[in-house]
Amino acid sequence: MSGYVMASSENNPSEHHNAEILSIDAGGTMTDTFLMDSNGEFTVGKAKTTPNDESRGFIRSSQDALEDWDLSVEEGFPNLVSTVYSGTAMLNRLVERESEVDVGILITGGMEDTPRMGRGRQSYTGYSYSDRLHVNTHKHPDPLIPRNQIRGVRERIDVKGNALVPLYEADVRDGVHDLLDQDVDHIVVMYLHSYKNGEHEQRTQEIAREIIDERGTDTSVMLSSEYYPTLKESERLNTVTAEAFAAEPSRDQLTNIQNSVDEQGGNVGVRVMASHGGTIDIHANELARTLISGPIGGMIGANYFGEQIGYDNLVCTDIGGTSFDMGVIIDNDWQIDYSPEMARLLLSLPMVNMESVGAGTGSYVRVNPTFDKIELGPESAGDQVGVSAVETDVETVTVTDCHVALGWIDPDNFLGGDMPIDRDVAEREIEEQVAEPLGMGVYEAAQGVIDILESKLQNDLEAVVTGEGYAPSNFKCLSYGGGGPVHTAGYTEDLGFDEVLIPEWAAGFSAFGCGAADYEYRYDQTTSIDIDADLSMEEAAATAGEELTTVWKNLEQKVEDEFKNSNIGRSEIDFQYNILGQYQGQLNSIDIESPVSRVDSPEKLERLIDTFEAEYRRTYSEEARSPELGHTVTQASVRGVRDVVKPEIPTEEKQGPAPPEDAFKDTREAYWDGEWMETQVYELHSLQPGNELTGPAVMEGAATTYALPPDCETYLDEHRVHHLRRTE
């Protein structure tokens, strides 16, 4: 389980390392460590995940990484200045619908079936395009909480926030007693429109706490008006329930991790990666924000990378075994999706917006017998690679098999030789499963598969960029993930990106990103602040402007309170203010970063509206603008960021264009666009900044292969980032 040093190939391995940044990702089976020292050099470690006490896996994985630098945990930990943890335990509780705790729900009377009815959408969330059409496949997932742990309380707050039905307090008492009889650990309270007026929920909490005290239990009461107070009851309820059901049980685990860091002499607060793209303290109120963190690490890393190097607009692309994840960074900021789907539940968590398509290097390749055409996925062999991986039991050809057949991947050196690959098997199976049914040659078919995948990725990528109202030429495309660099040239072809970049540490880029995440809290509040078209700017500022300002101030306070938990004062926090805005009557809003932190004057309000109009024109079109309808602010958000120590981007001296001799490995025949060509093979990590290569070439790294087709060239810059270019 040894780590590899990529960013510092020329350094003396016995040199002393001062481990500063520790980023740990505890997956379902393995816990990965990314460790960086004060010089920006880094290494990785691995250990088995230990679900019963995650701190053991945490320590062992850290140890594995530290050993590369001849350090023990006791020696390494005291120097740490930043420690970020992300785990899958929370998400697993949701996926498995199993938790250590029991949760009861008090809901607006009459709406008790809300979780089991679950929105029709949940019966096909996460399905492939064809299954979404194919109605026989639709099935509702189990609700998080069974119906008999849900009690109705008669009350109603209406859409304007007025009490239509008063709180029936006797219902609260009956409900609380019933749930306590069932020994629930948490009582979640969710009433309709409570995001707008939480009085009924608060009174419910008072009554419940009285009863809990009387009965001497340690049940907690959680209100949807305090956690995630956003419009849409099913999403709000799912989220606050997930907080109780999946996130709360992790608090002990996280405390254990903090304790073991402390015991080993560490003097650093463990932070957790959150879906909104920042890290939060393990004592944060809304811990369910950390349910989803893994895939967004890359986006955060890309953004950080862009900030450091001076790239404002980036398209991030990450290819793994099963999926292709894409995201857009504009002016060094990402976009937020406010209703992501996770574990087949709709949630109301702010999450870094990424598009994911079910196509990766492990995707199955099959011939549709109805149309005699090649189809990819949506199922995949995942980390089982393909039929050519003889130690696995994969039976269906995958994309990687095609690469093997075409000579792009060295059968003897896949994943550094850890995975035995048989090229003959790949060719035989491609022949049988793909080429023969289509009446094609085997290499032609293999090439065809890759072309189809790459043009699909190209289309999806283009859609993500143009869907935001931009052209690819506004962006640099960053390609990472273990499977990325082998396809980069293919899926970026013809799109016209400003530049195509491949960091040499592509395979470890997501872990790098987690280490680069800010310390950040963000709070969102659903609003319905109308800025009517017939008001003067003065009138609007005095009404709508004041209202929005008040909401922002409240959210600011919440952010401040969270930081206070970690003894961080207001002066250390950078605030950012956002709104979701729309034309009156619309249902969809767009996310605007406000140029002002208060809108209590006509000038400031005008600046905010101007920003909205510019964004709307760009996103949809001039034809789609409708300012004559007036505007509505549907959500206000405040983000508070506090600086933390980040990984260094390596900067090395440039050498000449010719690669050093020891970087050259071999030549072999590979198939490029219908032709077998002699192809040079290099050791990826032995190339030097300043080196230039012309295709056809293949660069083999420890966990990734970078393919350079004949009409391409690449240049390695001083940050160990490859720049891919077409030669024509």
Add this chain to the structure above:
Amino acid sequence: MPESYPREHIEDLVDDNLEWNQLHNMMSDFKDADRFQKVRDVLQDRVDWDDPIIIPYADHLYVVAKSDTRWVIKCDCGHEFCEHDENWKTDALINVRDSEEEYLEIYPEDMHPHPEYMELREFFCPGCKTLLEVTNVMPGYPLVHEFEPDIETFYEEWIDEPIPAPEGQSA
């Protein structure tokens, strides 16, 4: 995609032993080429009689070969209805629900058809009394002959196989 599923898998399908995720996979995959033959063979094993099954006709019902020229519709209990191109319902037992009272056994008040506008006809197998079909029609509606399979075209042109016949009479 399996070109064909193992026989055990098809047995599980017929015997209702598959888990939802297996069923979902079968729905999502391309269709296996030999499903018909596999299902027919499993069903042939499951029935207590020897007449070769030509096609599964409806739940519990089959078209079977009595000779190489005579095909009849037969229930899995052994009851034989009629020639394959006739309406088996004319040989069935029938019960008609056409009153409020009879509707209320199945449906709550106001949630059933109005008896003057629509009746439920329940058709039972005279052999095993299994409810084979329920039709909801206006009073006075003729019996509907739901399915007339074109067996010759199917066997000869679609799957290119001989039509099953009793032993010694193979077509």
Add this chain to the structure above:
Amino acid sequence: MRREKQRVHERQKEGKGVGWGGTTLREQFEELEENTEETDHYAGLEKLELKNEEPITYEQMFAQLRGDLVTAREVSKEVAATPIVEQEGELCYGLFTPEGDSIAVSTGIIVHVHTMSEAIKYMINHDYEESPGIEPGDIFVNNDTHVGDVHPCDIMTLIPIFHEGELVAWAGGVNHVIDAGAIGPGSMNVSQASRFGDGAYYTARKIGEDLEIYNSWKNDFPDKTRTPDFLKLDEKTRMTGCLMIRSAVNDIIDEYGIDRFKQLSREAVEDGRRGFRSRIQKTMLPGTYRGVSFVDALYEGQSNLTREYADENHIMHAPSELHVREDGSFQVSFEGANKWGWHPYNCTPAAIQGGIWVMLTQTVIPNSNVNDGAYYSCDFHLPVGSWANTQNTETAHAYAWHFLVSAWAPLWQHLSRGYFARGFWEEINAGNANTSNWLQGGGIDQFDKLHAVNSFESACEGVGARYVEDGEPHAAAIWNPEGDMGDAEVWEMTEPLPFLGRAVKPNTGGAGRRSGGAGFESMRTVKDVSRWLLYEMGNGYMTSDGGLFGGYPAASGYILNAQDTDLKERFENGDEYPQHDLDPESGTFESKIDGEITRRPEGISTPKQFDDYDMYLNYLRGGSGLGDPLERDPEDVLSDIHDGYVLPRHAKDAYAVVVDKVSEEAEHNSASHGEWEVDEAATERLREERMEERAEKAQPVSEWYEEQRDRIRNEENLIDDVKKTYESSMRMSVQFAEFYHEFWELPEDFEFELSEKAERSLENRFKSGTKRKWKNPTKGHETWLGVGRDDEPEVPYTWTAERSIRDLPTSTASFGDGIAGTATDDD
């Protein structure tokens, strides 16, 4: 674009049309029809050259086109204002050949795969190339259902795409608007008798050029509705999407060349045509499949009707016949359908065909290759003058879906019978639920604005039972498999109708070995409105979907309202109030409210006024069941009780399962509290007894037949509405009349005796004859009769027990121009 236009004008000076090679569009269209007919291959493409020679390029191009359509939909839908588009996704885009055949479609309401095709064909057939002209940058709109639409609230925008002076494709987008400007509020008003009450109709009209909408149009249509702002945003939505498609097509042409694009556009359709047949041959059995369905539209005694002669009850009679031919193609016939009616549920061919697509894509071809190719593998026989094809521009169509949804129920079963015979049991489904109730209305809303509402909770009905699993509860609608009921809080943003409860509704799914998926209900009150109207729309006296293989049909609908209530006082006093109507006969609702309570077993009401604190039940239907209910595992019946799918009393009656209540404590569901247990021994005994009862109670069909024959001959116990329906079908169809007479051995001159009113009603409608919309059709659209093949009867009617498909009679048309008469009225 100016250059593009110039190019067209230059060619016009040379006497050239915008068709390929300088022909006119109409010539090009006629040639395509000819080539298709002669070769039985789309456009005469016996070989798919591009696909065969450059399969990878072909796939890349197709995938890119489809991806662009999906993107256009995803992006543009955010511009819209109604939950109908934004939440429910009732928005769809297509790319069409110059002749109007769809090459590829986005996700969404795929029903419009073909409706927009018809609108384009209409423009070509009616020489739009000459006037008003089809030029680069033109914008057309259509919502005329006789031209190509399901109902007028689906509005489509069509934009031609040019290259070097030739028309190379059309981009089209369609969405469901919230108010159609009908005589009642909402998109699908129900009280009108004719087209003139349906709302505003626009027949394939040019509304702009140079990609600019005319000022003369901008406020024209929106201001004919109650929700002009919503309609303007909807139009911007469709424009945004169409422009994205236009630029995507230009990119593809730049990348692959115009010749490849033209070739692809043809081959994709032919490929779709072949794919459909191939899929059918792999999964179905050739032969004839039959079924019949009915639905009620009761107007007798309704208030607010626009015409006295509309004060009558209608029943839709949909005999459904499917031939699966030896080549895998479909022939679908509704021969025997009865006459259209003075209600807004009539259909046009575009509606029927569009509707069938959305269904077939859910079962037969659920993949990305959906296009008009499948249309070329299906022939439709839609009797002219029936509800399925009125060919009469006086008829109303606002909610054609009421009949469409009902008429398709047997089609699910045809497919399921084929899947059963073929062994693909995982695909079997007993059918779709009737997608109602439709909660609609309008008036001055909670924000003091004139507003209309149209709840799409109906996009989330129970689904019919699968063979391998129960039907999915509250999950889909036949016209949109991606169904969703939406959040209550979101509906309350646009509807002044606060929810007092929303729950799974027991006994809505049909009983069976596999039960139909349950529907649900929402109990709504009314708040902060003035002069507010609401109405119901759904089935009531009839259930339109049937059970399969011994399963029972789903429950039918009913209406429950309360007006002039004491709800406000009850809230103030902390008293009981109704949250549900889970068991309508329990009296619970009535015990918790005082007021004027309307509880009726019908499904349709015309707009009536509601005030604050009135109540309205929105009941969304369940799906039908499959298999003998006595074969259902008793433990599953127990779960049904605990899950609120079945009321305890029906365990015994419907399933012969004996359950005992063992505790009052548990609250498993909203419908029936308590913990129950199966008494296994008693259940076994009861099931044995039930089998004996069946034997005793049931009679041989031969005996029943004789009784029934006498009943019909003597017209005993048959109500006027039923007899009127039979007479209407027999007058429409010689074949149905013969079949009916032969089946019941009736005298040749037998006719049902009708009341004077019923007789007048039939006469009134039959005399209206036809008033066709298509004045200038090419061959393919000359008539909706001539769609059969030479070796099949034009009217493939085989409704007899004696006949089999192998000895079909010779070709005869059941009706032609003979019945055309003068119109009698005109609202």
